[in-house]
Amino acid sequence: MILLHLPALQVVVPLMAAPACVLLRHGRIAWALALVVTWTAFAVALALLLQVIDSGPISYAMGGWAPPWGIEYRVDTLAAFILVIVTSIGALVVPFARASVEREVASDRIYLFYTMYLLCLSGLLGITITGDAFNLFVFLEISSLSSYVLISLGRDRRALTAAFRYLILGTIGATFYIIGVGMIYMVTGTLNIADLASKLPAMADSRTVHMALAFLTVGISLKLALFPLHLWLPNAYAFAPTAVTVFLAATATKVAVYVMIRIVYTVFGGPAIFEQMPIDEMLMGLGMLSMIGASLVAIFQDNVKRLLAYSSLSQIGYMVLGLSLANVSGLAGGIVHIFNHAMMKAALFMAVGCIFYRVGSVHIDALAGLGRRMPLTMAGFVIGGLSLIGAPLTVGFVSKWYLIQGALERGLWPVALVILASGLLALIYVWRIVEVAYFRPSPDGATEIREAPLSMLIPLGVLCVACIYFGIDATATMDLATAAAVELIGSHP
């Protein structure tokens, strides 16, 4: 019986745990609750994925109102895959967060941290699972508002301005999204995504629909920080508490990429719309600009968190590029990169969190000699960095392989070259850190620095193992991504 209600429970359990944390008012107890809830959510997501693989898409009618009139929760392969990504990161961040948050957040606000964390998680899960374009907006606001608060919890005063800037730009993005949804509602009279998908292609040749797609693309691009709408991201990631950075970098922008795929492929009917609106060419150009531009900026950053934030921007470029290639290999490469990048970037930011926990700084000079003093943390960083470059036997290689294949299938060999060039740029900025950590001696009179606590190292280790395991045996992730891509493109040949 409970299996029937898993789609509702996926969102409701974290949503109810968030106010419960406010009632508890105790950091450690709130942490324990968050731990139980996030792992439950992970189990629910896995169960949903198995159900979808077994018997196809699941539809759940909220409140018993049948779709398309009521709000529908709809889990297809892509949604189930994203749910697993978000909940797995959500579940791994909580054990990591206990020590990290106690170090970086004022002690009387820790319970608020977990409240906002769970709210943000339920918002992201809601965006992924809902089959209703307006409901998606509501969850977008839940996740955004809570992430503004999470960022502002950073001890650095600049976290406040970073959060405020994100608030302004994020609100503009959400507004653009809702204007776009309003326009397609005006034309079709429905908000259900599946219903929109069946009605919209027949009406696609109108000014209103074109404007709607333009508004939606710009709004979601702001949320996923696509160049040149990325200005909020570097500072937000750099000054937020590290646990927040890990979580947001690995999930929030990924979910925005998911929304983009959903809107462009499911709602507007996949590659067919590109003949009327050259969205794919625009996204391809901007994606490649992100890949190269952000990597170039990353090379010159001295704050390691900021450096990784810029690297995130360039990796988002890969996902958008995959989306814009509009063939199964490219789209599958983009989708699998959502998973792969979540794993590697979470590992990298966790390593930075461990460094901050012991050293108290994330400036590149503070890393001198850490290769000997914190060998496990730095080993995790190197594995994450190798994935970022796309070295063989790591997850980064798999996604790049499929993206290049997708580009070559379209005959776009310059795109393939850009992908390779961006990987080389990643090599430069990862090497800068590795060089400082392993080949520069630690400064004289440095206080004794030990390895980070086990509660932080274990989640980091799990992610590193995932980075390598899914790099060597990518069958599971690639099969899912390919199935999702075929579902998205195949329905509109």
Added chain:
Amino acid sequence: MKRKAVLRVTAKMLIPMIMLFALYVQFHGDFGPGGGFQAGVIFASAFILYALLFGVANARRVAPPGFVRASLSFGVLLYAGVGVAGLFLGGNYLDYSVLADDPVHGQHLGIMLIEFGVGTTVASAMITIFLIFAGQDPEIGGGER
């Protein structure tokens, strides 16, 4: 504020009226215009009027931060809890029809409880926001503690 007798007397007359009107908007919401959000804001406005005239310290005594925070989460939990109750009674999440023997009564009961949850949370949120800004504590959120 001791000398502004007119304001004090008028406010004392108005505050119960405003609260009563809030309750009317709350519980008559399914027959006329209104609902939880509007009722919550109206209810909080009565409270804010009191705080404006009699001072933030007095207002804090009427609504201790701990109580406001508890009702803030209680509203959300009530809303979500009604949905879960629907699950246990054999319907989908937020299916009100199964809440009572008769689906129509069930729908009434469900929307009533949910709107009460919305009203509670909105009123507490408004009061919290006002007290934090009015408290002028050096730290943001300091008024909450």
